[in-house]
Amino acid sequence: MIKLCVFDFDSTLMDGETIDILADSYGVGDKVRNITHNSTDLDFFEASLQKVSYLKGMSYTKVLEIGKKLPLMNGAYELCEFLKSKNILLIICSGGFYEGINPAMEKLGFNIAFANHLHQKNGLLTGLVSGEIMFLNSKGLMLQKLKKILHLKSEEIMCVGDGFNDIAMFEESGLKIAFCANELLQSKADICINKKDLKEIIKAI
Template structure:
């Protein structure tokens, strides 16, 4: 029986990539999007790609970033699947290689239990182009899930993960159920289940 379900955020619960949406305010969305695509396909080291992308939004006003991230679009079924899992007493957690300014806002709207992400550094109300936090590396999600499993006393068979890109691979290795959601080929190959319909309600057929 599943007791914990971990979701990726960008392009899994949220419809798009937070860093690309933020960078559009700076006119850098095309450049950022290209780096993101390479990272999610496993062609570029995640840490390197994260640092390069965040540098491109240096100078963005924090107030504008907060406004953008409080109005992000969600994937169809996002609120419903969290409610469904919680009704089954399954803890819901988000691991994001993105940013707390997005996941913290989403937690209030969607109702998941906990989230781990990164912090965009800012000074005098302006983003500095620097980033730090809990999900900086390609294996961060797997390491954090291992800690959560130990803390909660769970086996891998009691854990499900939902994601779409290469930086989700490490957490899939720690879960008995790995759901590749509208995912890249590299993650589909590591998954126990594949969903190609852009509706998170499809997870109800699995869990």
């Protein structure tokens, strides 16, 4: 019996990458994507810091405006309603930003999220970021804590993700779902969904 479902946000619940969308609006999209494509010498933490540094000086009001308009993945509403009808607790665990995740939580009826904050001062981004999901293993560590707090076993947890930093939460979950994911995550999943429609998960489970 699944009691908790943990979702990644970017390219899972949301159709796109928040950092890329913000960077494109600020005219530094190519620089940020270059780090993504050429970050073999950087770990997750270092890459995140470098990407956010390019947003220095961006209007925080603009960030919040963009966050409210991030496109949810096709099928997000239906999947979340289905899981809630089964009394499953919904949580977001993301290396992304609360500025985009908080509006999505309200729309989808999520219970809680663990993510990161873009630091701002005097209404402008400082190029700094901090929060709960700053490292490659952060999602796994957070799930370990949740299991203790909520008195849950691994087999009572399902998770949905697409990227390398989701491997850590896969290791703490009973039902692992890779959604349009990279090959490594798919190799560790129980279910692989390769159509950009979260309703496919309803069919699979």
